Amino acid sequence: MSHPDDPADGPGDLPAARGNPSADGGPGWLVLHRDTLKVTGIWVFVLALGGAIPTTIGVGSGTSYGIALAWVVPAVALVVLGSVIADDVRWRHSRYRVTPARMELHKGMIFTTKRSLARERIRTVDLSADPVQRVFGLVKVSIGTGEQVEAGGPGQTPQTLVLDPVSRDEGERLRALLLDRAPLAADGTEPGVRVLARWDPGWLRFAPLSFWTFALAGIAVGGLFQVLNWFGRESLPVDTTRDIVEDIGATQTLVLFAVVFVLVGVVATLALTLEAWWAYRLEREPGGTLRVRRGLLTTRSVSIEEQRVRGVEIVEPLGVRSAGAARVDVVTTGLRADPKSEASTLLPAAPMTVAASVAAAVAGVRPGGRLRRHPAAARARRLRWALAADAVLAAVVSWLAVASPVRDFWAIVLTVLAAAACVALVLLAGDAYRSLGHDLDGEFLVARKGSVRRATVYLQRQGIIGWRVSQSVFQRRAGLLTLTATTAAGARRYSVIDADEHEVLEFGAEAVPGLLDPFLVRDPPRSTTAMIIGDPPHHGGVGRR
Amino acid sequence: MSGATRLRPPRNWLDHRVVAWWRAQVGVLTAVVVVPLLILGLLIAPARPWFLIPAAVLTVVGLLAVLLLPPWWFRIHRWEVTDQAVYTRGGVLWQVWRVAPMSRIQTVDTVRGPLQRTFGLSTVTVTTASSAGAVKIEGLDHERAAELAEELTRITHDIPGDAT
Numbered sequence: 001m002s003h004p005d006d007p008a009d010g011p012g013d014l015p016a017a018r019g020n021p022s023a024d025g026g027p028g029w030l031v032l033h034r035d036t037l038k039v040t041g042i043w044v045f046v047l048a049l050g051g052a053i054p055t056t057i058g059v060g061s062g063t064s065y066g067i068a069l070a071w072v073v074p075a076v077a078l079v080v081l082g083s084v085i086a087d088d089v090r091w092r093h094s095r096y097r098v099t100p101a102r103m104e105l106h107k108g109m110i111f112t113t114k115r116s117l118a119r120e121r122i123r124t125v126d127l128s129a130d131p132v133q134r135v136f137g138l139v140k141v142s143i144g145t146g147e148q149v150e151a152g153g154p155g156q157t158p159q160t161l162v163l164d165p166v167s168r169d170e171g172e173r174l175r176a177l178l179l180d181r182a183p184l185a186a187d188g189t190e191p192g193v194r195v196l197a198r199w200d201p202g203w204l205r206f207a208p209l210s211f212w213t214f215a216l217a218g219i220a221v222g223g224l225f226q227v228l229n230w231f232g233r234e235s236l237p238v239d240t241t242r243d244i245v246e247d248i249g250a251t252q253t254l255v256l257f258a259v260v261f262v263l264v265g266v267v268a269t270l271a272l273t274l275e276a277w278w279a280y281r282l283e284r285e286p287g288g289t290l291r292v293r294r295g296l297l298t299t300r301s302v303s304i305e306e307q308r309v310r311g312v313e314i315v316e317p318l319g320v321r322s323a324g325a326a327r328v329d330v331v332t333t334g335l336r337a338d339p340k341s342e343a344s345t346l347l348p349a350a351p352m353t354v355a356a357s358v359a360a361a362v363a364g365v366r367p368g369g370r371l372r373r374h375p376a377a378a379r380a381r382r383l384r385w386a387l388a389a390d391a392v393l394a395a396v397v398s399w400l401a402v403a404s405p406v407r408d409f410w411a412i413v414l415t416v417l418a419a420a421a422c423v424a425l426v427l428l429a430g431d432a433y434r435s436l437g438h439d440l441d442g443e444f445l446v447a448r449k450g451s452v453r454r455a456t457v458y459l460q461r462q463g464i465i466g467w468r469v470s471q472s473v474f475q476r477r478a479g480l481l482t483l484t485a486t487t488a489a490g491a492r493r494y495s496v497i498d499a500d501e502h503e504v505l506e507f508g509a510e511a512v513p514g515l516l517d518p519f520l521v522r523d524p525p526r527s528t529t530a531m532i533i534g535d536p537p538h539h540g541g542v543g544r545r
Numbered sequence: 546m547s548g549a550t551r552l553r554p555p556r557n558w559l560d561h562r563v564v565a566w567w568r569a570q571v572g573v574l575t576a577v578v579v580v581p582l583l584i585l586g587l588l589i590a591p592a593r594p595w596f597l598i599p600a601a602v603l604t605v606v607g608l609l610a611v612l613l614l615p616p617w618w619f620r621i622h623r624w625e626v627t628d629q630a631v632y633t634r635g636g637v638l639w640q641v642w643r644v645a646p647m648s649r650i651q652t653v654d655t656v657r658g659p660l661q662r663t664f665g666l667s668t669v670t671v672t673t674a675s676s677a678g679a680v681k682i683e684g685l686d687h688e689r690a691a692e693l694a695e696e697l698t699r700i701t702h703d704i705p706g707d708a709t
Contacts, residue, residue, distance in 0.1 A: 466649060473638050
């Protein structure tokens with residue numbers, strides 16, 4: 001990552017405005033970078049072009065292009081000018097400062113917002129820059145405490161201050177200052193920083209193996225129809241398809257379309273992955289922070305305080321796993337609540353050895369060890385689910401083939417697909433069973449499950465703040481039980497599913513000493529009376545007052 | 546490993562009035578479905594059987610549920626508070642046991658719905674730093690719930706820790 005401006009100033013350089021003229025309002029107040037006006041102007045111009053070009057073509061083809069331009073050009077100019085003026089107003093009324101105790105931001109002209117965060121509670125300072133901002137050497141800084149006031153109401157977002165934008169040096173200065181880290185050296189690296197993992201372009205080969213390949217291709221097809229709809233040519237794909245079928249035959253057309261569909265998806269996932277993960281670097285900074293930096297066009301930097309890390313999760317979606325690769329997510333408190341968001345990803349899909357070494361470096365776990373197996377009854381459950389789904393599928397397909405006017409060709413295609421799906425479901429059931437496992441690894445609880453998305457969580461035993469034990473009627477009959485550890489980090493709950501009902505309770509008792517123990521009975525059970533052990537005296541009056 | 550380790554039931558039962566409260570809940574739920582069906586059946590003559598027959602069936606099912614389910618639930622729902630943890634058992638077809646350690650408890654709330662109030666009951670909710678870790682004790686005597694909440698608040702205050 002390059003740093004065009006020379007970061008000559010030392011670490012002790014407190015709020016002395018760096019190229020930012022102080023607006024007003026007393027000492028220490030800083031303003032955002034003035035170039036935000038240019039950035040906004042360019043973005044609005046680009047977006048306006050996106051609307052203006054189709055409009056010009058549409059209007060122009062009806063009348064003349066001169067008339068169309070005469071309308072469209074002033075409209076675009078007006079929109080761009082308006083947004084720049086609006087941004088100027090925003091710029092004039094935004095200022096921030098860092099005092100020894102607090103980080104403050106004032107913004108807004110009509111509705112003024114004054115927000116301040118206590119500096120000792122600041123946990124994240126994330127930098128990101130879109131392509132235009134990068135041209136001007138600007139970054140957006142998000143400063144957060146990472147706290148969610150869950151008791152105060154669900155869905156409350158963490159407290160965050162956003163400075164959009166400041167110069168990159170100012171962003172790095174704020175990051176170093178607020179996270180209490182050593183500032184950057186002149187070559188852009190920090191003293192004492194250890195690089196744990198670095199982007200390898202070869203990892204791109206794992207990108208198309210995700211389900212996104214199909215999702216993105218589907219979106220592309222949908223987009224194509226939408227665009228054709230705008231131009232009133234909805235029938236074009238149908239006509240084209242008919243022509244192709246007449247030329248080369250139905251089966252060949254189907255294969256051709258499938259190949260094109262997959263190719264589109266592959267290109268799309270490659271492009272997205274390249275954009276998101278180019279120049280990826282995972283670093284450990286001296287102050288006890290993990291930092292993920294990545295991005296081709298938009299650059300992102302996410303800092304994670306190691307003190308808040310409660311474990312890691314090694315995620316192996318089916319496709320990625322078949323290529324011997326895995327992704328590593330961090331299980332931490334204070335990061336955005338959504339565990340699916342990319343903010344928690346420490347390592348994108350990479351070879352298993354890399355994933356294991358990152359997990360080892362971050363949490364000190366040793367992935368790849370053997371886990372305790374689950375009882376065969378768990379496999380039987382999964383097979384039953386698969387066979388039930390197979391039966392439904394078979395019923396639907398036979399109904400389609402017999403009772404509905406599906407033509408011969410499509411009936412055959414459907415039957416082949418359904419048969420393949422039936423076999424796949426049974427195979428997945430077996431795979432899901434083999435995925436199940438749990439164990440203790442030093443200070444971590446290890447739980448693995450899932451087939452389509454196999455995930456192995458390494459959860460710090462210290463981070464477990466409660467248990468939830470659940471057993472359905474079917475599980476009870478099969479002697480199985482699900483043990484869920486609740487935690488303040490990551491997905492908030494991690495489960496050992498369908499384990500042996502006796503063994504897993506001992507396991508839970510061992511994982512967090514003293515918590516489950518008082519509620520366990522280890523005597524050989526007198527199964528009929530198990531319900532009434534320790535009843536208070538009035539249990540005879542059940543259900544009646 | 547010992548042959549049979551089980552969770553023992555928590556020591557305490559809910560207040561007996563909870564059965565009546567549950568009956569009222571199931572009854573209201575049944576009425577919410579059945580009454581509109583009845584009204585529609587009376588208003589729309591041609592489709593009358595299509596509304597009245599389901600209404601009759603649902604009424605029977607609802608009445609059976611009112612009679613049989615709450616006593617069954619009562620036998621399963623239990624709770625217990627020790628110096629170390631809050632422990633509950635609930636659910637019927639899916640039984641759920643929850644344990645929340647005292648040292649991790651963040652807030653203790655008592656809530657009374659309008660229907661609960663008529664039965665003199667309260668719900669005590671214990672939350673931890675995990676949004677998946679809340680433990681609810683539904684259907685305690687109002688006074689008992691207030692005492693319990695106070696006691697829990699005192700105990701959790703005495704135990705140091707950042708609750709995460």
